[in-house]
Amino acid sequence: MSAPLEIAGLRVGFATEDGLVQAVDGVDLELRAGEVLALVGESGSGKSVTAQTAIGLTGAAGVRIEGSVRLGGEELLGADEEVLRGVRGERIAMVFQDPMTSFNPVYRLGAQVAEAILAHRPRTSKAEARAQVVELFGAVGIPDPERRVDSYPHEFSGGMRQRAMIAMALALEPEVLIADEPTTALDVTVQAQILELLGRLNRERGLATLLITHDFGVVAEVADRVAVMYAGRVVEEGTLDEIFYDPQHPYTWGLLGSTVRLDRERPRRLPQIGGAPPSLLELPPGCAFRERCPHAFASCGEMPPLAARLTDEPGHRDRCWLEPAAKRERRQVEGRIGLEAPGR
């Protein structure tokens, strides 16, 4: 059986005045049933563009898309708008960062979710649709759902709106859920509840969830596998434990090292990654991270393939030419994983 979502050789370029911005440059990802795959990266890494392309939201003039996106084996890239409309919501749904802008402010929340159901299931009666929405609101933890379906978006708090957004995404029982920074706009106490909800729904409904985030704390709480993106490419991919306890790519070391940790004594200085991400307009050949990498050497002028380099971790792949033994030694900075000592 094919995986719920398979992305292969995906390249997405945007034509701009200054030239072609290659936002996604050869991404391969396989999202399996029942798992949460975290796609981690900083702004401009291509994580959101990858997700938006997968759900068919980047198809506009000036956008160049190559590669393949298969949903349960069926190719979506280049598919008719009509096919896509049937697929979106029905089989693949998306939750966005800001639930305020995702709902129409002048319609009742329940009616907006019911509309999604009625559009895809025309034989459903309005009363049945409403009953389904009440049930969904209950399932995502909205208290007093009978009454709350008649609320307007502004009457909900940020966390409750995000729950309603998740209810809408689940309304048609999709196989794949894409959540793009679903908790970034929320307070940390609310974030914890939403993460718990996403994890629970994933388990209960056997969803395949692609979670896009920049926050390794969020990743550790809910993900099963992790793919780290940098400058439009996946630079490392592995299970949660492989990425956190045996990371192979120097960029991953840098990200883990510069994450603030409340569970550890505070260091005098925060380890940082020097410089800034490269311009996607003219990426030089070779490893895109080498300009910022203290471990770069001659081979890095050539792009390393995303490959499994550890015999005991066959699913753990990375794009770095360093020998695994050298990596395990060099990522130890002052007894912890990091890119380099926090100098002055």
Next chain:
Amino acid sequence: MTDAPLLEVTDLVKHFPVRRGVLRDREVDRVRAVDGISFSLPPGQTLGLVGESGSGKSTACRAVLQLLRPTSGSVRFEGREIAGLRRRAMRPLRRQMQMVFQDPQASLNPRRRIGQIVADPLRRQGIGSGGERRRRVEEMLERVGLETAHRQRYPHELSGGQRQRVGIARALILEPKLVVADEPVSALDVSIQAQIVNLLADLQEQLGLTYLFVAHDIGVVRHVADRIAVMHEGRIVEQGDADQICERPADPYTKQLLASVPIPDPRRARAR
């Protein structure tokens, strides 16, 4: 601590009236944004003010700096009462207290060059000749990790991290004693966040700055602050030594806040 505080805030209140009626002359309610907070900040130290959205932390900053007129309470800067001072009386004091904002994109004028933006406070205060201002701007740009050549650039030509460095340079050009930083790193990527946090620490050491550091992220706040004050619904529910607050919180809200922060360690996250 024997040092006299640089900043002493006592029972500071900022309420926003909710008015109704044709003439908006009937006060029907008040939003108690800041509802009686007190803290004291010794020179050269950092107080972290942490809270979630709506806790009143940003209003508190603005009321401390007299950008908003406090409803009541006292704000003493170097022993001098500044609460309720008029604009003109505040102007010479403005040099001593500056602010760094969250979003460098929104707080820098897109049509002005970096050199002009950083020199602006000098011009407004009528400090130095053109040449002297230019020298000070170049010096300050280097100090915050930019190049003198950035003087000629526009904000949109810089990265987010570089723009925040410009925001810091603009705040420091008048050599203030107190810097109020309102969410200075929360719009930045993790790796850039670390650069800016380290830069703020270096500048504090070099220039003897005093920081009021306001943020929602208690992890970042613990890293930069000597002391932490936790705000919730307009009040400070707990304050004390930064490590102590994070390791042994006493207030139930602080406990809940700390328990909600995701731990970037899967084994510990699973154990929780």
